[in-house]
Amino acid sequence: MAGCGIRAVRWGLESKAPDCVPVQLHVNDADADRRAFLEANLEAAALSAEVSTSPADQLLARAYLGGHFFDLIDVDAFGSPGALLQPVLQVLRFGGILLLASTDGRSPTGHDRRAAIRNLGSAARVHPASWEIALRQQLGLLARQAWLLGRGIQPLLSFSEGRTFRLAVRFHRQLQPLEEQCLGLVARCECCGAQDFQPLLKLSGWPPCYCPEGEGRWSVSGPLWIGPLQDQATLMALLADPWLVQSDAIATSSRRLLLRLVADHGIPPTVWPTAELAKRVGSSGPPPVNDLVQALRQKGHQASASGLMGGQIRTDADLPDLLQTCSALSRDRI
Ligand SMILES: C[S@@+](CC[C@H](N)C(=O)[O-])C[C@H]1O[C@@H](n2cnc3c(N)ncnc32)[C@H](O)[C@@H]1O
Numbered sequence: 574m575a576g577c578g579i580r581a582v583r584w585g586l587e588s589k590a591p592d593c594v595p596v597q598l599h600v601n602d603a604d605a606d607r608r609a610f611l612e613a614n615l616e617a618a619a620l621s622a623e624v625s626t627s628p629a630d631q632l633l634a635r636a637y638l639g640g641h642f643f644d645l646i647d648v649d650a651f652g653s654p655g656a657l658l659q660p661v662l663q664v665l666r667f668g669g670i671l672l673l674a675s676t677d678g679r680s681p682t683g684h685d686r687r688a689a690i691r692n693l694g695s696a697a698r699v700h701p702a703s704w705e706i707a708l709r710q711q712l713g714l715l716a717r718q719a720w721l722l723g724r725g726i727q728p729l730l731s732f733s734e735g736r737t738f739r740l741a742v743r744f745h746r747q748l749q750p751l752e753e754q755c756l757g758l759v760a761r762c763e764c765c766g767a768q769d770f771q772p773l774l775k776l777s778g779w780p781p782c783y784c785p786e787g788e789g790r791w792s793v794s795g796p797l798w799i800g801p802l803q804d805q806a807t808l809m810a811l812l813a814d815p816w817l818v819q820s821d822a823i824a825t826s827s828r829r830l831l832l833r834l835v836a837d838h839g840i841p842p843t844v845w846p847t848a849e850l851a852k853r854v855g856s857s858g859p860p861p862v863n864d865l866v867q868a869l870r871q872k873g874h875q876a877s878a879s880g881l882m883g884g885q886i887r888t889d890a891d892l893p894d895l896l897q898t899c900s901a902l903s904r905d906r907i
């Protein structure tokens with residue numbers, strides 16, 4: 574899914590950085606009309622690559638039959654890439670990395686619930702942390718596909734700008750300890766705003782939410798990935814890479830994104846917009862996320878600013894505690 578080849582050119586050029594091992598690039602896009610353009614772009618960057626114009630499933634099937642394995646596969650798909658996951662994983666080397674993009678925002682975010690069942694095998698309900706939920710749905714599907722092969726996955730990087738949902742995941746020969754605990758359900762009560770989650774391994778009933786007299790109803794999404802979304806060690810190594818530090822190899826906005834993600838590895842999967850919290854406590858405006866993070870940490874809770882969506886807080890505090898903390902902050906600001 575190389576399109577004009579911009580990503581392939583980048584892989585090729587970055588592999589020329591000092592201390593990088595040389596790479597062999599195989600650049601493919603099913604649209605044969607792009608070939609001349611693709612080859613011209615590679616040539617302009619003085620990169621040699623194998624170029625093909627096969628549908629991805631055919632290319633991957635040929636690689637499988639020929640016993641060819643890839644260290645890194647970059648699937649920059651339009652729509653939902655689920656159908657390609659098995660053939661991709663069959664030719665990804667153990668320890669290799671899959672970069673997976675999806676532009677299907679409707680099914681994982683609860684806006685097309687029937688498509689979510691078809692594309693993801695999962696229930697999807699509307700949730701304010703919609704980009705995060707979409708990434709978790711994609712990871713949940715990927716984990717199940719890898720587990721079918723007896724293999725494990727480790728998310729390295731997950732992010733979105735709301736239109737494309739991007740993952741970088743390491744593929745492991747075996748499941749990590751307790752990896753199955755990372756598949757679960759997340760629940761939210763639209764009425765009172767309570768959130769909860771549980772792993773499928775220990776599935777039990779849901780506790781009552783905070784609505785009076787049992788009026789509330791949980792909207793449940795999943796199965797989806799409830800484990801970490803980022804690997805902090807990988808991101809920190811990236812940020813400390815001397816070549817990245819010294820050069821302008823990544824844009825300032827990308828560096829800022831990495832810094833936000835490194836500070837929020839994605840656990841627990843309960844995330845509230847501060848604007849929603851402010852509205853629920855009747856405050857005129859949302860508290861600064863970092864103030865709320867500090868106040869919750871002082872009370873002994875896990876808390877971080879969501880690295881994925883601005884103005885959202887991730888915490889293990891329950892809703893009454895969260896609202897009370899938010900309310901106290903609003904009073905302090907008056
Ligand atoms: C989102 S675009 C890729 C953009 C590209 N990576 C870039 O950065 O410029 C998706 C590409 O996938 C190609 N494509 C669509 N279905 C495909 C398939 N089944 N196999 C291979 N390529 C496919 C399309 O021709 C299109 O160029």
Ligand SMILES: [Zn+2]
Nearest residue numbers: 762765782789
């Ligand atoms: Zn409720």
